[in-house]
Amino acid sequence: MKGIPWIAGALALAGVGAALLPPGKVRGLDLDGFGRIPVLERGRVKPMDSLARNSLLMIRGQQSFQHLGRTVGADEWLLDVMFRPDVAAEQQVFVIDAPEVLGLMDLQQQPSRYFALKTLAPHFEEIQRQASAARQVDSRERTRFQAAIVNLFERLYLYYRLQSTVQLPGTPGLAAEMESISTPEAARRQQALIDLAAFRPLPPLAGEARGEWRSVGEALRLGRAGAADPGLDVLARLASAYDANELDAFNGAVADFNALVASRSPESSRRASLERLFNRTQPFYAGMVVYVLALLALFVGWLWKRPILQPVAYGLLVAGSAIHTAGLVARILLQGRPPVTNLYSSAVFVGWAAVILGIVLERIYRNGFAAAVAAASGFTSLIVAHHLAGEGDTLEMMRAVLDSNFWLATHVVTITVGYAGTFLAGALAIAYAVRLHLFREPDPATTRSLVSMTYGVICFSLFFSFVGTVLGGIWADQSWGRFWGWDPKENGALLIVLWNAMILHARWGGYVREKGLMAMAIFGNVVTSLSWFGVNMLGVGLHSYGFMDGAFEVLAGFIVSQLVLVGLSLLPRRRAALTPRRQASRRLPSAGWTRI
Amino acid sequence: MRPLAARPEAVWHALTSLKLTLVCLALLMVLVVACTLAQVRLGTFAAVNAYVRSFLVWGQVPGTALRIPIFPGGGLVGLLLMLNLVAAQSKRLELSWRKSGLWAVHAGLILLFAGEFVTSGLQVETRLSIEEGQTVDFVESPRQMELVLTDVTDPAQDDVYGIPESLLVSSSRLDVKGTPVSLQVKGLREAAEISERAMYVEPTVDGRSYGTWRVSNALGPQSFTDAGRTWTLSMRPRREYLPYSLTLKRFRHDEYPGTDIPKSFSSLVQLRNAARGEERDVLISMNQPLRYEGRAFYQASFGKNDTLSVLQVVENPGWLLPYISCALVGMGLVMHFMFALFRSLKRAVS
Numbered sequence: 022m023k024g025i026p027w028i029a030g031a032l033a034l035a036g037v038g039a040a041l042l043p044p045g046k047v048r049g050l051d052l053d054g055f056g057r058i059p060v061l062e063r064g065r066v067k068p069m070d071s072l073a074r075n076s077l078l079m080i081r082g083q084q085s086f087q088h089l090g091r092t093v094g095a096d097e098w099l100l101d102v103m104f105r106p107d108v109a110a111e112q113q114v115f116v117i118d119a120p121e122v123l124g125l126m127d128l129q130q131q132p133s134r135y136f137a138l139k140t141l142a143p144h145f146e147e148i149q150r151q152a153s154a155a156r157q158v159d160s161r162e163r164t165r166f167q168a169a170i171v172n173l174f175e176r177l178y179l180y181y182r183l184q185s186t187v188q189l190p191g192t193p194g195l196a197a198e199m200e201s202i203s204t205p206e207a208a209r210r211q212q213a214l215i216d217l218a219a220f221r222p223l224p225p226l227a228g229e230a231r232g233e234w235r236s237v238g239e240a241l242r243l244g245r246a247g248a249a250d251p252g253l254d255v256l257a258r259l260a261s262a263y264d265a266n267e268l269d270a271f272n273g274a275v276a277d278f279n280a281l282v283a284s285r286s287p288e289s290s291r292r293a294s295l296e297r298l299f300n301r302t303q304p305f306y307a308g309m310v311v312y313v314l315a316l317l318a319l320f321v322g323w324l325w326k327r328p329i330l331q332p333v334a335y336g337l338l339v340a341g342s343a344i345h346t347a348g349l350v351a352r353i354l355l356q357g358r359p360p361v362t363n364l365y366s367s368a369v370f371v372g373w374a375a376v377i378l379g380i381v382l383e384r385i386y387r388n389g390f391a392a393a394v395a396a397a398s399g400f401t402s403l404i405v406a407h408h409l410a411g412e413g414d415t416l417e418m419m420r421a422v423l424d425s426n427f428w429l430a431t432h433v434v435t436i437t438v439g440y441a442g443t444f445l446a447g448a449l450a451i452a453y454a455v456r457l458h459l460f461r462e463p464d465p466a467t468t469r470s471l472v473s474m475t476y477g478v479i480c481f482s483l484f485f486s487f488v489g490t491v492l493g494g495i496w497a498d499q500s501w502g503r504f505w506g507w508d509p510k511e512n513g514a515l516l517i518v519l520w521n522a523m524i525l526h527a528r529w530g531g532y533v534r535e536k537g538l539m540a541m542a543i544f545g546n547v548v549t550s551l552s553w554f555g556v557n558m559l560g561v562g563l564h565s566y567g568f569m570d571g572a573f574e575v576l577a578g579f580i581v582s583q584l585v586l587v588g589l590s591l592l593p594r595r596r597a598a599l600t601p602r603r604q605a606s607r608r609l610p611s612a613g614w615t616r617i
Numbered sequence: 618m619r620p621l622a623a624r625p626e627a628v629w630h631a632l633t634s635l636k637l638t639l640v641c642l643a644l645l646m647v648l649v650v651a652c653t654l655a656q657v658r659l660g661t662f663a664a665v666n667a668y669v670r671s672f673l674v675w676g677q678v679p680g681t682a683l684r685i686p687i688f689p690g691g692g693l694v695g696l697l698l699m700l701n702l703v704a705a706q707s708k709r710l711e712l713s714w715r716k717s718g719l720w721a722v723h724a725g726l727i728l729l730f731a732g733e734f735v736t737s738g739l740q741v742e743t744r745l746s747i748e749e750g751q752t753v754d755f756v757e758s759p760r761q762m763e764l765v766l767t768d769v770t771d772p773a774q775d776d777v778y779g780i781p782e783s784l785l786v787s788s789s790r791l792d793v794k795g796t797p798v799s800l801q802v803k804g805l806r807e808a809a810e811i812s813e814r815a816m817y818v819e820p821t822v823d824g825r826s827y828g829t830w831r832v833s834n835a836l837g838p839q840s841f842t843d844a845g846r847t848w849t850l851s852m853r854p855r856r857e858y859l860p861y862s863l864t865l866k867r868f869r870h871d872e873y874p875g876t877d878i879p880k881s882f883s884s885l886v887q888l889r890n891a892a893r894g895e896e897r898d899v900l901i902s903m904n905q906p907l908r909y910e911g912r913a914f915y916q917a918s919f920g921k922n923d924t925l926s927v928l929q930v931v932e933n934p935g936w937l938l939p940y941i942s943c944a945l946v947g948m949g950l951v952m953h954f955m956f957a958l959f960r961s962l963k964r965a966v967s
Contacts, residue, residue: 063878064878473961491939502915504936507649526642529635
């Protein structure tokens with residue numbers, strides 16, 4: 022029996038690890054090699070694969086799509102957009118939900134929300150006219166239609182720029198461009214390529230500074246004067262081979278281009294390959310799946326075969342946390358930064374810290390509750406992170422004010438651990454409340470251990486949120502000249518500290534007992550969600566890099582749900598009202614489970 | 618029932634009670650939430666003054682101009698919490714090794730509150746705007762203005778007389794010391810923009826009036842001539858001169874290639890202090906302030922096509938208190954929770 026968690030965990034890891042194997046070719050094309058090519062976009066060197074995924078995510082809301090009965094991945098799509106514009110124009114990649122926008126183009130609402138460029142093409146002028154009118158309105162005051170039309174226009178423009186980065190659509194291509202490099206018309210096209218470039222594919226030449234990547238247009242213009250960048254030649258081969266579907270020539274060009282970048286900027290090549298691997302394995306998605314499996318094993322275990330299923334769940338939880346950790350470490354390596362750098366990564370990290378804390382608690386108490394709560398927290402926070410990633414690149418560059426690894430590593434990490442602790446305490450309290458009403462006669466020993474876990478976690482969170490808040494103050498003192506400015510984000514952190522202090526003092530003074538403590542812990546979720554996300558919606562203060570629009574309804578819904586749970590935790594338990602009588606025989610065994 | 622004051626033990630009891638702690642913490646939470654929400658409407662400075670740096674929060678009775686206190690302000694709650702903390706500490710907590718963590722926590726908190734009071738009372742925030750190549754030896758107040766009378770008769774040298782805004786009360790008469798000029802303030806004007814300050818002033822010399830002028834920081838200096846001497850009147854942010862000067866050698870504003878995401882801001886300045894015989898270059902950048910003679914200079918803003926650098930200048934004699942407080946509270950919490958954890962683990966094992 023001792024081996025059960027190990028076996029379960031190892032199986033889960035093996036399942037996820039299978040994704041590490043090199044992928045096969047699609048249509049005989051080395052798409053993996055293409056995806057690994059580093060380019061500079063939005064100030065960051067990233068693999069073509071990330072660029073393709075983020076762009077498709079912005080345009081379609083997904084990282085792949087079905088076309089002619091086959092899944093088209095982001096890399097293949099990007100190749101089509103750049104080198105086979107006619108094929109790409111047939112693919113239904115533009116998601117349009119707003120009926121007014123559809124109506125503008127005389128399109129009916131259809132079962133599919135996705136439209137091809139070809140369908141939108143006749144309406145470009147009207148879209149542009151409406152979008153520029155809507156842009157006059159402040160983004161916060163736009164109507165639904167105005168917001169949707171601006172959004173559509175921006176996506177079309179992104180598509181257009183992607184199309185016009187290596188060669189301009191409607192021209193014979195890059196090879197022809199290089200032959201006519203010094204004609205007057207070529208100069209005009211070179212300027213267009215410079216202005217429209219969505220990314221810069223040509224790494225700095227020997228002796229140039231690290232950030233000096235060039236767009237195709239810039240390299241062509243430089244080539245007018247003297248020797249052209251040899252990378253242009255390879256890109257031209259890549260483009261024409263893809264268009265002509267010459268597989269060997271394409272794969273050869275991809276390999277040559279990767280070799281060229283690796284010789285000029287080996288660091289970029291290494292990072293891009295790691296990031297491509299990270300994109301392919303999607304550790305946070307895999308972790309999410311494993312957490313759900315752990316949760317299912319626990320739920321089933323409470324009704325059936327608990328001695329086997331509970332250790333299985335524990336093994337899965339540990340495997341999930343290992344995958345989660347691997348993802349975090351990969352992000353740290355890719356960015357060269359501490360784990361929390363933006364709202365997205367804070368959600369990933371909150372989940373991670375809650376899971377680790379939950380595993381520690383499970384090791385101490387061994388009754389499955391901490392494991393259940395940890396798995397649920399890990400899953401929920403990764404879902405939240407997934408939705409926060411809608412903006413595209415989650416490894417974006419840091420703004421100047423945040424450019425301090427020391428403070429990111431201390432203040433930001435500590436405060437985020439504080440968030441995680443407060444949420445975990447809230448989640449434990451929810452488990453307590455649900456259990457109180459679901460089971461006919463909850464076993465008092467388990468109840469006691471739930472209460473002491475919650476109490477312990479609140480102490481833990483008070484420590485981290487206090488220290489994190491004060492460290493934030495010290496950072497502010499170092500960079501803005503005042504320790505405490507009553508900025509909304511600072512106030513949010515302070516509220517968490519005050520609330521945790523209130524819970525503990527109320528408990529010490531005997532003003533609340535078991536139920537009161539649990540109700541207060543659940544309300545801690547409300548306080549934390551407000552200070553984590555709520556204050557970002559106010560749109561004031563110095564922490565402007567974390568501002569977010571929308572999601573207000575989601576937050577309000579979450580708060581209402583927590584208030585309902587607070588009420589539930591305070592309701593007196595009605596004997597046998599919620600559970601059928603025969604469940605009495607199935608109630609939790611109090612002996613816990615075998616030690617592992 | 619006797620009045621409360623006649624029963625000191627009851628007052629003492631109330632002051633040391635944990636209930637008071639909880640009430641204060643709850644009030645503080647309400648104030649923090651209110652202050653945060655009010656920032657959308659009032660801006661940070663006004664919201665903080667209304668809710669946190671005040672003893673009472675005032676509200677207007679609807680339909681009238683009457684203002685009444687509606688809630689205790691941050692100052693009052695903070696003070697009460699501090700008294701409660703000190704009193705409870707001395708009454709309830711025994712001096713024992715077991716409670717040493719809580720002692721450290723509470724001492725640290727008292728220091729933190731004290732620090733916030735010191736800051737709200739003594740911290741002075743000013744600005745220093747400097748263009749490339751320029752040398753500046755004064756800081757400017759971001760909120761207070763001064764009326765400036767300048768004798769510009771001598772082309773080689775200006776004599777400048779600054780009168781702080783706070784002295785310019787409506788319909789008062791001011792003799793500007795060291796000059797024959799006196800100024801009659803005719804009226805203060807609420808300016809159209811927050812950044813604009815304007816007033817009407819009538820300058821007189823030996824009883825000769827030079828008419829009523831509108832003086833504003835949005836207008837340039839305006840001049841009049843009396844007995845061969847030319848004077849100008851203007852309004853500018855209130856200045857304070859430093860015993861040393863800063864020269865901006867270079868301002869840098871870097872962006873990530875191909876984006877407008879700021880990568881870094883920095884000002885290379887030369888610090889010259891004749892009294893100390895000091896002359897050295899200092900690089901001030903984001904997260905890297907210059908601390909010098911009780912003031913700290915931070916990179917705050919920039920302008921004029923990246924040739925103007927704006928430094929935030931802060932004088933806060935209590936700046937060290939939060940650092941000590943943080944160390945005390947952090948250490949105290951670790952100690953206390955470690956003791957508690959060991960006890961509960963011992964229980965769990967037995």
